[in-house]
Amino acid sequence: MINIAAIEYYLPKNILTNEDISREFPEWSAEKIKTKIGVESRHIADDAETAFDLAFKACEKIFKNYDKNKIDFILFCTQSPDYFLPTTACILQDKLGLPKNIGALDFNLGCSGFVYGLTLAKGLIASGVAKNILLVTAETYSKFLDKNDKSNRTIFGDGAAVTIVEKDESKANYQFSVGTDGSGFNNLIVENGAARNKAEQPTLFMKGPKIFTFAVENIPMLINDILEKNKAKLEEIDLFVFHQASSYMLNYLRNLCNIPEEKFFVDMKNIGNTVSASIPIALKLAWEKGIIREGLKVMVVGFGVGYSWGAGILEF
Template identity: 50%
Template sequence: MGAQILGIEYILPSNKITNKDLSDKFPDYDFEKFEEKVGIKNRYWANGGQTALDLAIDACEKLFKRFNKSEIDYLIYCTQSPEYFLPTTACILQNKLGLNKNVGAFDYNLGCSGYVYGLSLAKALIESGQSKNVLLVTSETYSKYIHPQDKSNLAIFGDGATATLISTSSANKIGDFLFGTDGSGADKLIIKNGAGKNKLEFSPSLLSYGSDNVYTDNHLYMNGPEIFNFTAENIPNFTNEVLLKNSIPKSEIDFMVLHQANAFMLEFLRKRIKIEKEKFYIDLEDSGNTVSNTIPIALKKLGRKLLDEEDKKVIVVGFGVGLSWAGGLININKNI
């Protein structure tokens, strides 16, 4: 018995933020140059009281227009934007969606590698006979963590949610996975205050980085150059290792879909991996970096562009906050 991805749906908030909007707020920042280099034109932010759970519910309900939710027997929820410290948001999501009470449900806290981890977990649940239909949900509202004067991160990150149905298959349509972790780089992308280590500060000190970006330890901090260096040093070789793990040559891969961090980084990785442009999918201009959502959003968009119903072999690789990375082989078609 194998596993397959039956369908993916995604939701972006209605609050669309264009580069023109950000340019009006930060007139000294060259957003034309940003757009050309990073490849992001628009991003969508959650509205005032809208949470990642709200977005997750909408993404799942969209998926349920195509698939019967009563057949789901496991719910996996990837988020770094939980509704509460406890209980686990997956339990609340189960109730809000009206899923059966005999389903398993849990959260896991991973960022840009999270979707790939989720696929591997779903595959393991199915192939071990513990589950037949796994609902994998990703949802993030990083916009709520970013300081209002941190123009770099405001420009990069968007919010969103995705829902993926992974089910049993007579053919093995989800291959093998590899993983990587380097917790020594945990401080490269971090919110220091608000959890067990440090409480939120009432009047935190303003800090700066890069070209006069500001943040506090209550807000998201990202050391962009260090994240880029980590990615450049690890991901090209790792991607080739994923190919070897699945005993498939690069020539037999139809597409590669990596975490859609930014276009400059992705083009750098493409050249290092040495794969043709037409096989290396890049599309983040209308959503930005949505963290764990970028790969499933890209897969859905890719599926819409496929002209036939033949399965396509796709290498997926996620990398980022943690530091954490993961990669694997999947098959998708236009009906995804």
């Protein structure tokens, strides 16, 4: 039904290492951060560099090998847009010189954003609205982090990924599974800067243990649901690519879901948690390393802020 035709990503040039953080917070050694989070360095956007800028550079990379005039819809996922309005996807259409007879919209979602984007893309393709969709996932969470928030500064990195989703009748019509529990909205939140508390500086607040518990309670059920919907068995999936949250959480979830280590892809050592961009970046890295090959079935699983979660099976 849908095919991932291409993926590219872009990371800002500024790099924040564990050693940099340790110099600010001597009680946190570089090795401790690596052991706990699984990250040694992460990329941080310049003060004047936005999610749009990162997305634009990723798009420039992808259009070196793909005809941009084939694109007939843009889906732009971000929680750090350039403006409250207009829609960043509209600006991207103009700056990239894409045709004007295309659709373009933003959607606000975090760590499950890529999977939700795939569900939207599939719906647009199934309804005949579009055939070749530019799915953009770009985030600059660093702009919401307090300089004294040593915990979140070790986790999050900035980045953008661009995925071209095409209609392909030769691919199986796999079903997606999504879920929402808004009761946990305030456990990962930027409370200030929008309409409810607009006077104050936007600052990200995260209750890590609450997010961990949410994932543990919901992801095993999500895996079972997506397998059931597609009449598939766990052993039939060739590779699992979860949202790259932290190495500790990912390894815990892998064991909880009985996924073999050799089928579970984690690569965030020099990237960090890039929120909605983390899964497509991981897919690209796995492809470059020869881990993903043509014909493989890959399950993608996103979860986090919202709370929201989603999973799907991709056939490469």
